[in-house]
Amino acid sequence: MTQKKIFFVLIAISTVSLLLHHGGHLNLTFEAFWLGCPSSTLSSAQGSSGPAPKHTSISFLKTHKTASSTVQNILFRFAERNNLSVALPVTTCDHQFCYPRPFSTHFVHPHTTPPDIITNHLRFSRAELRRLMPNNTIYITILREPGAMFESLFSYYNQYCLSFKRVPNGSLETFLDHPWSYYRPEEKDSMYARNTLTFDLGGDKDRPSIGAPAYAKQFAAEVERVFSLVMIAEYFDESLILLRRLLSWDLDDVLYVSLNMRTPDSKSNLSSQNTAKIRAWNAIDSVLYDYFNASLWRQLRALGLSCVEREVQLLRQSRDRLVRGCFGGYLPPLRSASQITNKELRPWQPSAKVAIVGYDLPINITQKGHVPLREECLKMIMPEVQYTRLLLRSESLRYRRRFPLRNSQQILQSAGHVRAHREPPPPSLIPQPSENMSQSTRRVLQLS
The missing domain is CATH 3.40.50 (Rossmann fold)
Incomplete structure (x- = not known):
């Protein structure tokens, strides 16, 4: 094998080793090459x-x-x-x-x-x-x-x-x-x-x-x-x-x-x-x-x-x-909504006759080294209703920062596709941090 071929082989091995060392997060192009798949x-x-x-x-x-x-x-x-x-x-x-x-x-x-x-x-x-x-x-x-x-x-x-x-x-x-x-x-x-x-x-x-x-x-x-x-x-x-x-x-x-x-x-x-x-x-x-x-x-x-x-x-x-x-x-254990202690993780229940399960996340769950649960991990197991309300709060805060001088009536009038009589979201529909939430959930709800 020539020195040039040996050089390219070493480069390829080093590249693969480096990517695997960093968790194997391969981009689309490299995955296609590695798997022999079309791009x-x-x-x-x-x-x-x-x-x-x-x-x-x-x-x-x-x-x-x-x-x-x-x-x-x-x-x-x-x-x-x-x-x-x-x-x-x-x-x-x-x-x-x-x-x-x-x-x-x-x-x-x-x-x-x-x-x-x-x-x-x-x-x-x-x-x-x-x-x-x-x-x-x-x-x-x-x-x-x-x-x-x-x-x-x-x-x-x-x-x-x-x-x-x-x-x-x-x-x-x-x-x-x-x-x-x-x-x-x-x-x-x-x-x-x-x-x-x-x-x-x-x-x-x-x-x-x-x-x-x-x-x-x-x-x-x-x-x-x-x-x-x-x-x-x-x-x-x-x-x-x-x-x-x-x-x-x-x-x-x-x-x-x-x-x-x-x-x-x-x-x-x-x-x-x-x-x-x-x-x-x-x-x-x-x-x-x-x-x-x-x-x-x-x-x-x-x-x-x-x-x-x-x-x-x-x-x-x-x-x-x-x-x-x-x-x-x-994964955290699957439990029915009534058994889940964190209300931000309780899935909506259609009736008492059918149980929809969610993930019961202990309040004190930590990663290795006692690092608090990442927000992205919490959101991955968050039910639809809670995540939708969380996103609405985040979008609303971002909107108000972009248009700080507009009052709610002006906002409704400026949105041509929204009827002017609609009221702004009542506070009860926007989740707020509470004392019984985990620290991670608290941080998620404070996001803008």
């Missing part, structure tokens, strides 16, 4: 020799019971790390954009405009989102297999959705035997009882059966024209690989822990017969899921399944490393 789609499309800049204009349609809360948390944390603005609902809409009403720019809090990212629940309206978001916005959503999704919806909204509430003994099997005996299309919350994915995407959940198959195919094609990526919950990590490549993000940008999960005893095992009944009842959702599940796998095969498998392994290793760095080796 990101955006980088290739732009014909650039180097990695494309991270894309920051994102509209994520947060669908129901599809692992979308976990994606939302990824986007919230990315926005904070990169000093991006997140569109958040006005307080009269709570933590959703006045769902189930079709989305309107009127529902966006004026302190959070113009936004880079939007991710809270809304019913999709492309026209209204185009008015709000930048022209280069990338649209993303996530779907879940209709049988598992409907079982989750039935359990989660059993005491809210009247179509479910009137079923004797709260039996899913009874509902599936005669759904039209309990379902009322015009009732409040009926969107949880039939074709919920279609409704969230702005479609017609109650299209008559005679025209439903043709409508479903047409609607799936329309969704594909708008959304650059439709993730699939059953293949969550594989979907994240496509997401980060689409956005030219680093692997560290899509690390996560699962949120908004039910306890095992809240779940029902579906027979194949009941799964078939659910898919027939949610026929449009079923077409959508099958269409985009096939689309996802076409994209994965184009990337190379062996490449995807290696990236998924790297993703999981990086996630384990993050957990070790945050919590000393293991």
Whole structure:
């Protein structure tokens, strides 16, 4: 071997050793080289020799019971790390954009405009989102297999959705035997009882059966024209690989822990017969899921399944490393909301009949060397409602620093897409530090 070859080999070994020594945080270009995978789609499309800049204009349609809360948390944390603005609902809409009403720019809090990212629940309206978001916005959503999704919806909204509430003994099997005996299309919350994915995407959940198959195919094609990526919950990590490549993000940008999960005893095992009944009842959702599940796998095969498998392994290793760095080796224990001592980590409970679990973080938890828990670690396990309110407080403080002389009436009048009669957020809806919070949570709430 010539001296020149030996020199280059030593340089390569030194570079790899250095990167691994610093925690293995490899950038997108180096990962692609190391794994033998194609570079990101955006980088290739732009014909650039180097990695494309991270894309920051994102509209994520947060669908129901599809692992979308976990994606939302990824986007919230990315926005904070990169000093991006997140569109958040006005307080009269709570933590959703006045769902189930079709989305309107009127529902966006004026302190959070113009936004880079939007991710809270809304019913999709492309026209209204185009008015709000930048022209280069990338649209993303996530779907879940209709049988598992409907079982989750039935359990989660059993005491809210009247179509479910009137079923004797709260039996899913009874509902599936005669759904039209309990379902009322015009009732409040009926969107949880039939074709919920279609409704969230702005479609017609109650299209008559005679025209439903043709409508479903047409609607799936329309969704594909708008959304650059439709993730699939059953293949969550594989979907994240496509997401980060689409956005030219680093692997560290899509690390996560699962949120908004039910306890095992809240779940029902579906027979194949009941799964078939659910898919027939949610026929449009079923077409959508099958269409985009096939689309996802076409994209994965184009990337190379062996490449995807290696990236998924790297993703999981990086996630384990993050957990070790945050919590000393293991995630905090999962507990029902009533058992979680820190109220800032208690997930919202839909009813007493279903338990949503969160992470119980002891007040005195520390890292190695008795260093207090990092704020980014706390936010990674923070439920949607609390994180949304925290971001609203942070965005409002930033807005007031930019426009210190404007009173609340002037703010409302200057925001052409917000009705002038809206009141500023009541103090009770903005989290404040309390005596029983951990020091880490206190610091998070004091952020501007």
